[in-house]
Amino acid sequence: MKMKLKSSGSTRVLVTYRPATHNGRKNTNGKAHTYEVLVHGPFENIANKESFAGFSALHLKDGKWKRFRMNRIVCMVQLEKEAA
Numbered sequence: 371m372k373m374k375l376k377s378s379g380s381t382r383v384l385v386t387y388r389p390a391t392h393n394g395r396k397n398t399n400g401k402a403h404t405y406e407v408l409v410h411g412p413f414e415n416i417a418n419k420e421s422f423a424g425f426s427a428l429h430l431k432d433g434k435w436k437r438f439r440m441n442r443i444v445c446m447v448q449l450e451k452e453a454a
Contacts, residue, residue, distance in 0.1 A: 380408040386445040406430045426451050
């Protein structure tokens with residue numbers, strides 16, 4: 371089941387990200403991928419004692435939730451809000 375997040379009040383950003391895995395495969399060559407997302411909120415990594423490890427977001431292309439670790443973000447640019 372896909373969850374939707376209302377775009378009003380959400381921050382729309384373009385994230386260039388170097389994931390550990392992409393589409394179920396290890397990213398052995400360290401390729402970066404770009405995603406247009408609506409930022410939802412932060413997450414923590416209790417095992418590594420990180421109170422802020424990154425953020426979760428709704429990928430606008432496929433409507434799926436993704437998580438972005440801060441140490442893997444290459445670039446992040448806020449996009450303008452769409453006119454109502």
